[in-house]
Amino acid sequence: MTIDLRRRSIEIITANQAPTGAYIACPNMDDYAYSWFRDGAFIAYSMDLVGEHDSARRFYDWGAQVINGRADVVARALHKAARDEPLGPDDYLHTRYTLDGREGNDDSWPNFQLDGLGTWLWGLRQHLALTEQTALPGAWAQTVRLAADYLHGLWRQPNYDLWEEFGDQIHPYTLAAIYAGLRAAAALTNQPNYETRALNVRNFILSEGVRDGHFVKYLGSDAVDASLLGLSVPYAVVDPGDPRVQRTVQRIEAQLRPDGGGVQRYAHDSYYGGGQWLLLAAWLGWYHTCAGDPTRARSLLDWIAAQADAHGHLPEQIPQYLIAPDYYEKWVDWRGPIATPLLWSHAMYLVLEREIGD
Ligand code: BGC
Numbered sequence: 001m002t003i004d005l006r007r008r009s010i011e012i013i014t015a016n017q018a019p020t021g022a023y024i025a026c027p028n029m030d031d032y033a034y035s036w037f038r039d040g041a042f043i044a045y046s047m048d049l050v051g052e053h054d055s056a057r058r059f060y061d062w063g064a065q066v067i068n069g070r071a072d073v074v075a076r077a078l079h080k081a082a083r084d085e086p087l088g089p090d091d092y093l094h095t096r097y098t099l100d101g102r103e104g105n106d107d108s109w110p111n112f113q114l115d116g117l118g119t120w121l122w123g124l125r126q127h128l129a130l131t132e133q134t135a136l137p138g139a140w141a142q143t144v145r146l147a148a149d150y151l152h153g154l155w156r157q158p159n160y161d162l163w164e165e166f167g168d169q170i171h172p173y174t175l176a177a178i179y180a181g182l183r184a185a186a187a188l189t190n191q192p193n194y195e196t197r198a199l200n201v202r203n204f205i206l207s208e209g210v211r212d213g214h215f216v217k218y219l220g221s222d223a224v225d226a227s228l229l230g231l232s233v234p235y236a237v238v239d240p241g242d243p244r245v246q247r248t249v250q251r252i253e254a255q256l257r258p259d260g261g262g263v264q265r266y267a268h269d270s271y272y273g274g275g276q277w278l279l280l281a282a283w284l285g286w287y288h289t290c291a292g293d294p295t296r297a298r299s300l301l302d303w304i305a306a307q308a309d310a311h312g313h314l315p316e317q318i319p320q321y322l323i324a325p326d327y328y329e330k331w332v333d334w335r336g337p338i339a340t341p342l343l344w345s346h347a348m349y350l351v352l353e354r355e356i357g358d
Pocket residue numbers: 025032036038039162163164344
C-alpha cells in the first residue's frame with residue numbers, strides 16, 4: 001500500500017503541535033524537544049499552504065508571546081550592541097525555546113542565531129497574505145517591531161549559522177533571512193525605514209558575500225552551503241535566474257549531491273557523518289520550480305517520498321554517501337538515532353508538493 005505522504009505530513013505536524021502552539025522539532029529525540037523559530041516558521045508556512053491556517057496562527061501566537069515577554073532582553077541587546085559591548089547569554093533572544101516558551105538549560109549549546117527571527121517575520125507576512133488579513137493584530141504588531149529592531153541592531157554581529165555552527169562568522173544565509181524579515185516588517189507596519197534597513201543588508205550581501213561569481217557560506221570563505229538556496233527562494237535577495245544564484249546552485253549540485261539524490265549541507269559536515277538532508281532536497285526542488293524546471297523538482301519530490309518509513313515518517317537526513325562516515329556511529333552513540341520524524345522535513349515536502357502544483 002502506498003502512503004499518502006501529504007496527508008501523513010499534515011497529520012504528523014498536527015499531532016506534534018503543543019497546546020501552546022509551539023511545534024516540536026522532532027518528538028523522538030531529546031535534543032529536538034524544543035521549538036525553533038526557524039523550523040517553526042517553515043512548518044507554519046507549509047500549514048498555511050495546505051489551508052491549516054489555525055495551526056499557523058497558533059504558532060505565531062506562541063512566538064509573539066515568547067518575544068513580547070522578552071522586550072527587556074531586546075532593549076538590553078540593542079543597548080549593548082550600540083556600545084560595542086559583548087552580549088552575554090542573557091542579552092539576546094534564544095534560537096529555541098521549550099514548548100511552554102522557556103529558555104533551555106543547556107548552556108553549552110549555542111543559542112545566538114539571528115536567521116530564525118528573520119524567517120519568523122517572513123513567515124508571519126506569508127500567513128497574513130494567505131489568510132487575506134490586512135490589519136496586523138495588536139500583539140503581533142508589538143512583536144514585529146521588537147523583532148525587526150532587534151535584527152536591525154544586531155545584523156552585523158557574527159552569530160551561529162542555521163546549522164548552529166561557525167558562531168564567529170557572518171553568514172549570507174542569515175543576512176538573507178534578516179533581509180526578508182525586515183522587508184516583512186516594512187510591509188506589515190507600513191514603516192518604510194525598515195525597507196531602507198533591509199536594502200542596506202542586501203547591499204552588504206551583494207558586496208561582501210560573493211566570491212568567484214557565487215555566494216559563499218560565510219564572509220571570507222569560498223565554499224558553498226546548500227542553505228544558500230534561501231537567498232533566492234524564499235528570501236528574494238536575488239531572482240532565481242540571477243547568474244550568482246545559478247553559479248551557487250551549480251556548485252551545490254556538483255559538490256553536495258553525491259549520487260544525484262538528496263543534498264548534503266556543506267563540504268566538511270560531520271553531523272551524523274554528513275548525510276543527505278530531506279529538507280534540502282525539497283529546498284532545491286523549490287528553487288527549481290521557481291526557476292522554471294518542474295521536472296527536476298519532481299524528481300527531488302520523488303526522492304524524498306522514497307525515504308519515508310513504514311509509518312510515513314521522514315527523517316532529518318539519510319546516512320548514505322556520508323562525508324565523514326566515522327562520525328555516524330559516534331553521533332548515534334552520543335545522541336541516539338537520526339531525528340525521525342523531523343517536522344521541518346515534512347513541512348518542506350508539503351511546500352515542494354504545493355509548488356509543483358499537484
Ligand atoms: C539543525 C537546525 C535545526 C535543529 C532542529 C539542528 O540540528 O542544525 O537547523 O533548527 O536541528 O531541527
